[in-house]
Amino acid sequence: MADTDFTLVSESNHHKIFPSYNELYSGHSASLQTYMLNVLRQHYPELSVTCTLARNSALLAFAAAGQATATLDITDESINRIRGYLAGNARYGYTEGVYESRIFAKYKYQWGSELFILYVISPYNFILKEPEEGKTTLSNSKAVEALIMACGRWTYPVDNDFIYVYDGYWSASKKLWEQVQKASWRDVILDEEMKKTLVEFMTKFFDSEDVYKSLGVPWKRGVIFHGPVGMSSYTVLGCGNGKLTDTVMIGNGKTISIKALMHSLSTISGIVGREIPALYVKSAPGTGDIRAIFLQARAMAPCMLIFEDIDTIVTRYTRSYFFNEVDGLENNDGIFMVASTNHLDQLDPGLSSRPSRFDRKYLFPLPNEHERTLYCEYWRNKLKSKPAIKFPRKLCPAIAGITDDFSFAYLQELFVSTLLAIAGHRSEDDGRRNGGGNDDDDDGGDLDHYELWREVKKQVKALRNDMGNSNASAAAAAIDYREAHDSHDFHATAEQTLVYRPMQTASATNSENTPLSCHNMTYPAAQQLQPVQFDRDGKSVTEGLGFAGANGGPRDMPFFTSDGILATRP
Numbered sequence: 001m002a003d004t005d006f007t008l009v010s011e012s013n014h015h016k017i018f019p020s021y022n023e024l025y026s027g028h029s030a031s032l033q034t035y036m037l038n039v040l041r042q043h044y045p046e047l048s049v050t051c052t053l054a055r056n057s058a059l060l061a062f063a064a065a066g067q068a069t070a071t072l073d074i075t076d077e078s079i080n081r082i083r084g085y086l087a088g089n090a091r092y093g094y095t096e097g098v099y100e101s102r103i104f105a106k107y108k109y110q111w112g113s114e115l116f117i118l119y120v121i122s123p124y125n126f127i128l129k130e131p132e133e134g135k136t137t138l139s140n141s142k143a144v145e146a147l148i149m150a151c152g153r154w155t156y157p158v159d160n161d162f163i164y165v166y167d168g169y170w171s172a173s174k175k176l177w178e179q180v181q182k183a184s185w186r187d188v189i190l191d192e193e194m195k196k197t198l199v200e201f202m203t204k205f206f207d208s209e210d211v212y213k214s215l216g217v218p219w220k221r222g223v224i225f226h227g228p229v230g231m232s233s234y235t236v237l238g239c240g241n242g243k244l245t246d247t248v249m250i251g252n253g254k255t256i257s258i259k260a261l262m263h264s265l266s267t268i269s270g271i272v273g274r275e276i277p278a279l280y281v282k283s284a285p286g287t288g289d290i291r292a293i294f295l296q297a298r299a300m301a302p303c304m305l306i307f308e309d310i311d312t313i314v315t316r317y318t319r320s321y322f323f324n325e326v327d328g329l330e331n332n333d334g335i336f337m338v339a340s341t342n343h344l345d346q347l348d349p350g351l352s353s354r355p356s357r358f359d360r361k362y363l364f365p366l367p368n369e370h371e372r373t374l375y376c377e378y379w380r381n382k383l384k385s386k387p388a389i390k391f392p393r394k395l396c397p398a399i400a401g402i403t404d405d406f407s408f409a410y411l412q413e414l415f416v417s418t419l420l421a422i423a424g425h426r427s428e429d430d431g432r433r434n435g436g437g438n439d440d441d442d443d444g445g446d447l448d449h450y451e452l453w454r455e456v457k458k459q460v461k462a463l464r465n466d467m468g469n470s471n472a473s474a475a476a477a478a479i480d481y482r483e484a485h486d487s488h489d490f491h492a493t494a495e496q497t498l499v500y501r502p503m504q505t506a507s508a509t510n511s512e513n514t515p516l517s518c519h520n521m522t523y524p525a526a527q528q529l530q531p532v533q534f535d536r537d538g539k540s541v542t543e544g545l546g547f548a549g550a551n552g553g554p555r556d557m558p559f560f561t562s563d564g565i566l567a568t569r570p
Contacts, residue, residue: 006071006108006115015043018078021104021121036121040128041137047117047128048137050144054125055169059109059118062151068111070118080104111150114143163262164300166293167282176280183259190257194362198223198257199264201360205336206302207272212333222326222337222357224310225254226344227364228407254340254364258306261338265304278304284313287321294325294332301334310339311347319348327356366407372400375408379415389422391452398447402460410463417462418455 020039024032033051040049052059063070072079080103088096102120109118109127117128129141162172163180185195205221212219262278269276277300284290297305307313314322326332337358344352344361351357367375376396383389403411447453 006110015076016078017043017106017119018080018104021080032121033124036119036124036126040119040126044117044128045137046130048131048135048139048141048144050127050129050141052125052127052148054120054123057125057148057151058155059125059127059147059151060107060120062154063109065154067150067154068109068147071108071110073106073108077106078104079106111147114147116144116147164277164279164296165282166279166284166289166296168285168289170292170296173280180259180262180278183256183263185260185264188257188260190364198261198362202261202264202304202336203268203271206268206276209302209334218327218331219333220335220337221359222339223360223362224344224347224352224358225257225338225340225362225364226342227254228342228366255308257364258308258338258340262304262306272302274302276302276304278306280306280308281313282308284318285315287318290318290321290325294330297335298330298332301332303335305335305337307337307339309341310351311341311343314348314351319350323350323357366405367411369397369400369404372403372406372411373397375411376400389419389452390450392450395447395450395453395456398453399456402457405467406463410467414456414459414463417459418452421455421459422451 017036017039021036024035037049037051059068060070062068082101082103083098084101086094086097086099088094103122105120107118107120109116114129119126119128127141127144127147129144131137131139132142135141161177162174163176165171165173165176185199188195201221201223209219262280265276265278279293279297279300281293284293293305297303326337339351339358341347352361373396376399377393380391380393380396383391399414403414406414
């Protein structure tokens with residue numbers, strides 16, 4: 001767009017806003033939003049000034065997607081930007097390059113036939129527009145509101161296929177929603193009565209608002225899922241009624257059970273006649289995060305509020321604040337809290353032993369031998385397409401028999417490490433000897449005939465040591481005893497005392513939920529849009545607009561300023 005085509009300001013008067021911005025950050029302590037709002041009004045007295053949070057109204061990303069035009073203006077205004085190297089990622093199709101983060105910048109912005117001046121002053125957008133006829137510069141601009149609505153609808157599609165995630169700020173995760181859709185109680189290896197109790201407990205809660213009110217008690221409940229480390233893992237397997245079925249998620253861990261509960265919300269919503277969203281908390285290091293979480297939960301109640309690894313979320317620094325948010329003076333009606341922990345004994349008694357906060361506790365034990373056998377069946381089924389690996393059915397109970405006290409995480413590591421070891425040292429002679437396939441024509445013979453069994457035993461011993469087994473000799477004796485017996489329905493019975501520690505695994509980063517570290521990047525990854533960033537500097541947002549949607553339901557997230565004021569459309 002040429003300068004001659006930009007007629008919002010008829011003639012350039014070379015406004016210089018940057019000196020005031022520079023003055024503020026060169027020694028003053030003030031509210032950036034309030035200060036820059038007043039400066040812009042002084043320099044543009046003929047235009048209305050609207051402030052939005054950049055994370056709520058991603059106007060530059062909107063323009064980068066071709067929905068509008070944003071032309072950087074460095075003729076009439078200065079700029080504050082940071083540039084740096086960004087490594088490529090072949091998996092996601094990103095090439096290496098130089099990114100640019102613009103902390104202060106002015107743009108000539110065009111959306112359709114409407115012209116605007118846009119100042120990006122991180123973390124805010126200031127949108128300047130001439131007032132409509134009969135309005136003053138202090139009136140809200142309909143053209144600006146229409147732009148914010150269009151940008152918001154583009155940012156948050158109309159479907160409800162997502163889960164709210166809090167990890168320093170709220171975001172809408174499509175990836176987590178897709179994982180939840182694969183979770184089903186029939187595929188969770190857990191006591192059937194416990195599964196039934198969990199679903200009935202949650203269903204009864206959401207369907208009993210009138211009962212709670214008639215009794216004069218707060219309509220809120222909480223449960224804690226606890227168990228040993230490694231019980232949050234799951235893998236792909238179908239085992240409806242104890243038989244292998246289609247490929248689905250399986251496990252008896254806390255995480256998969258939480259996802260199954262989240263999946264149940266769609267059914268429960270139909271029973272109670274209203275949508276019940278799920279809010280998933282990954283981290284909340286400060287009291288401001290705790291406040292933001294409960295403000296959002298109250299705004300969206302009735303809802304399911306999930307705290308994964310609550311012992312890492314509620315710390316000694318935030319504990320008192322968390323307690324006040326849960327059962328202080330605020331109204332938490334309709335909030336059903338679900339928390340998980342590997343260390344129930346390390347939780348503050350105010351969390352684990354006070355019913356008004358978390359009313360029920362459910363233990364998720366290590367898988368028993370039958371459950372471990374089913375898991376081995378999964379791997380056997382998976383390896384049918386690998387003719388170089390011979391895996392007869394009789395190996396499944398045999399492996400289950402020597403893996404007592406293994407969590408699903410360790411069982412998975414057992415098979416992965418075993419297969420990698422076989423791939424690393426296999427010889428042509430082994431390949432000819434083992435043949436291939438999973439047929440069970442040969443029901444007799446020594447199990448040591450099978451390369452898979454020989455390597456499994458080695459890896460079990462190694463993992464026992466990794467688990468910190470204080471009675472490793474008993475574990476070795478159990479395997480040695482098994483080697484002397486041919487019966488494949490042998491059950492290892494050696495008593496063992498195990499000290500568990502978490503397996504050291506890399507922490508995956510979800511690119512959908514984690515923005516890069518700079519605002520308004522010109523790199524394509526900047527189009528991974530995020531909802532509102534909560535203000536952390538203790539200042540109220542004095543004036544501003546943001547996309548809030550129609551009814552506060554999914555993808556129509558209301559947002560809050562740091563002092564708890566709900567930001568909505570006028």
